Amino acid sequence: MILDAVEIQKILPHRYPFLMVDAILEMERLKYIVGVKNVSINESHFQGHFPGKPIMPGVLIIEAMAQTGGLLLLLEIPDRDNKLLYFVAVDGARFRRPVLPGDQLRLEVKVISWRGDFCKLDGKATVNGQLAAEATLMCKMVDREFGTKVEEPAK
Numbered sequence: 026m027i028l029d030a031v032e033i034q035k036i037l038p039h040r041y042p043f044l045m046v047d048a049i050l051e052m053e054r055l056k057y058i059v060g061v062k063n064v065s066i067n068e069s070h071f072q073g074h075f076p077g078k079p080i081m082p083g084v085l086i087i088e089a090m091a092q093t094g095g096l097l098l099l100l101e102i103p104d105r106d107n108k109l110l111y112f113v114a115v116d117g118a119r120f121r122r123p124v125l126p127g128d129q130l131r132l133e134v135k136v137i138s139w140r141g142d143f144c145k146l147d148g149k150a151t152v153n154g155q156l157a158a159e160a161t162l163m164c165k166m167v168d169r170e171f172g173t174k175v176e177e178p179a180k
Contacts, residue, residue, distance in 0.1 A: 027052055028096075036099050037092060038109060038169075042069060045089035046132065052097065057135045060093040066126035081124035086158045087115060090148030094134035094162060098144055102166070110164045113143070118160040128152045134162075142166040 028036075028049035037044065051059040064081055071079040091112065099105040124130055130150050137145040142165050150158040 026050060033096060036096055036105065039092060043088075044092070045085060046092050046096065049093075049096065050131075055097075055101065055136060055139070057133070058093055058097040060089075060096070060132040060134075062089045062130040062132060064124055064126055064128045064130060068126075071126060079126050081128075081130075083118070083120045083158060086120070086124060086130065086150050087118060087148075087160055087162070089130060090132050090134055090146075090150055090158070090160065091162050091164070093132040094136075094144075094146040094148060095164065097134065097136070098139070098164075098166070107169050109167050109169045110144075111167055112162070113165050114161075114163040116161040116163070118158070120158045121156045122152065124150070124152060124157050130157065137161070 026048050030047055033046055033049065034044065045062050046060045047063050049058060049060045066079065070082055070085065074080060074082050095110045098110060099108070102108055130152060133149045135147045137147050144164050146162045148160050148162055149156060
């Protein structure tokens with residue numbers, strides 16, 4: 026293991042219940058990263074998706090891929106505490122098999138291109154070697170504004 030959950034939280038801004046990466050197993054700077062998400066029946070989305078037939082929502086599998094890729098990108102940013110990555114597009118998303126409680130989701134993300142603030146990633150999620158989901162993810166790096174004051178309405 027290269028990074029555990031404690032180390033991941035030093036890089037990613039996500040926290041419980043929305044942190045979707047438990048560990049990083051492999052990584053080559055600016056090229057690819059492999060992470061894992063241990064899918065637990067204790068996750069709140071299983072209460073309603075679906076009662077008696079729990080299946081991890083596809084959008085959360087996509088989010089897990091995005092967080093894994095975001096971690097790879099943020100490692101390259103010296104002032105990453107002042108930055109956030111926003112989705113700008115998800116293309117070619119395909120879901121090949123359900124992800125169930127007890128599964129370990131292997132998240133493989135490759136950098137296709139990175140120009141300035143925009144990045145394009147290829148993501149695949151597998152369970153026991155079987156493809157569960159895949160997508161092309163595009164994101165934009167933005168400044169995180171600290172201390173933003175909410176303005177009072179005009180009187």
